[in-house]
Amino acid sequence: MKELSLNILDIVQNSVKAGATRIEICLEETDERFSFWVRDNGCGMSEELLSRVKDPFATTRTTRNVGLGIPLLTLAAEQTGGGVSIESSTGEDHGTLIRADFNKRHIDFTPLGDIVSTVTTVIQGNPDTDVIFSHSAGEGRVELSTPELREVLDGVSLSEPEVLAWIEENLRGQYDQMRMF
Amino acid sequence: MKTLAELAAIRDKMKAQVALREGNGNTRIVVGMATCGIAAGARPVLNAFVDEVAKNGLSETVTVTQTGCIGICQYEPVVEVYTGSDEKVTYVKMTAEKVEKVIKEHIMGGKVVSEYTIGASV
Ligand SMILES: Nc1ncnc2c1ncn2[C@@H]1O[C@H](COP(=O)(O)OP(=O)(O)OP(=O)(O)O)[C@@H](O)[C@H]1O
Ligand SMILES: [Mg+2]
Numbered sequence: 001m002k003e004l005s006l007n008i009l010d011i012v013q014n015s016v017k018a019g020a021t022r023i024e025i026c027l028e029e030t031d032e033r034f035s036f037w038v039r040d041n042g043c044g045m046s047e048e049l050l051s052r053v054k055d056p057f058a059t060t061r062t063t064r065n066v067g068l069g070i071p072l073l074t075l076a077a078e079q080t081g082g083g084v085s086i087e088s089s090t091g092e093d094h095g096t097l098i099r100a101d102f103n104k105r106h107i108d109f110t111p112l113g114d115i116v117s118t119v120t121t122v123i124q125g126n127p128d129t130d131v132i133f134s135h136s137a138g139e140g141r142v143e144l145s146t147p148e149l150r151e152v153l154d155g156v157s158l159s160e161p162e163v164l165a166w167i168e169e170n171l172r173g174q175y176d177q178m179r180m181f
Numbered sequence: 182m183k184t185l186a187e188l189a190a191i192r193d194k195m196k197a198q199v200a201l202r203e204g205n206g207n208t209r210i211v212v213g214m215a216t217c218g219i220a221a222g223a224r225p226v227l228n229a230f231v232d233e234v235a236k237n238g239l240s241e242t243v244t245v246t247q248t249g250c251i252g253i254c255q256y257e258p259v260v261e262v263y264t265g266s267d268e269k270v271t272y273v274k275m276t277a278e279k280v281e282k283v284i285k286e287h288i289m290g291g292k293v294v295s296e297y298t299i300g301a302s303v
Contacts, residue, residue, distance in 0.1 A: 001219070001220055006219050006220065006224065009214075009219055009224060010215075010216050010219045010220075013214055013215065013216075013219070013249070017249060067216075068216040068217065068220075069215075069216040072216065072220075114224075117224055117225075117228060118224070120228070121214075121224055121227060121228065121247075124227070124231060124245070124247070125214065125227075125246065125247035149188065152185055152188050152189055152192060153188070153192050154192060154196075155196075156191075156192045156195040156196060160191070160195055160240070161231060161232075161234065161235035161240055162191045162194075162195070162235070163188070163191055163195075164231065165235075166183050166187060166188050166191055169182075169183045170182065170183040173182030173183055174182065176182075177182070
């Protein structure tokens with residue numbers, strides 16, 4: 001992927017496919033490290049699938065018999081000296097937590113890119129899903145929670161173009177302030 | 182920065198329009214957003230469709246949705262357009278630049294942009 005924000009979008013699509021009604025996307029960075037995790041309350045993975053999932057020949061999809069998303073993310077993280085870990089459960093508290101760690105200073109680190117576009121894309125496609133996004137870097141913090149916005153919207157859909165434009169500008173404004181730190 | 186008060190103003194405006202909007206939405210634009218699509222550039226294509234639909238005031242009759250893998254990875258980004266009675270039209274190797282033409286000629290003008298369809302690509 002050209003930008004890490006595209007890997008993040010792709011990982012979130014797995015949560016969508018797993019039927020999640022709540023997806024948390026959390027990014028944390030320091031001068032040296034970049035980490036993100038995605039946590040969902042979707043159907044989860046069996047232990048057997050989980051053990052195969054980093055292998056490109058594991059997938060439950062029928063149109064193509066290789067899953068690419070998690071292997072691509074793993075490659076992107078490992079080539080910087082970082083890695084990916086996954087926890088998942090199909091039990092009562094079903095859901096999945098996937099975490100990726102990167103060494104920002106490594107020459108093979110892929111820049112984050114347009115994360116705002118990733119967040120708006122997720123909300124556009126899943127207006128009824130609770131999306132909780134946060135990004136902290138040093139003292140700076142950007143955050144957005146669709147359950148909170150929904151309270152203001154009072155039935156108006158998050159996928160309305162004007163609402164999406166508001167979300168995009170709000171996030172870009174928060175990033176402008178974060179960069180001042 | 183955009184404030185919650187501005188969001189509330191958008192809400193009020195939308196609520197005033199709600200009555201008009203019901204029962205519409207007969208054109209669907211579906212963008213493939215699996216790994217192969219995302220890697221090939223589906224995100225800017227999706228965003229361009231969302232923007233063009235809004236810009237041309239089509240939100241009441243046209244919906245833009247996302248789907249998983251459409252199964253033709255070598256042609257990604259793939260976009261399927263479903264209009265009222267016509268059958269499905271599949272656009273392949275889409276870019277954000279091609280979106281305006283699809284909106285103007287096909288969605289608004291009713292004429293398929295055949296040079297972007299799968300038929301022209303094989
Ligand atoms: N959040 C999740 N919840 C439940 N199952 C998951 C989740 N993430 C991944 N999986 C399972 O792991 C498999 C592999 O995921 P991966 O993203 O690598 O490939 P894929 O989604 O099948 O295909 P691709 O990403 O190439 O479009 C998925 O098919 C799914 O069964
Ligand atoms: Mg995937």
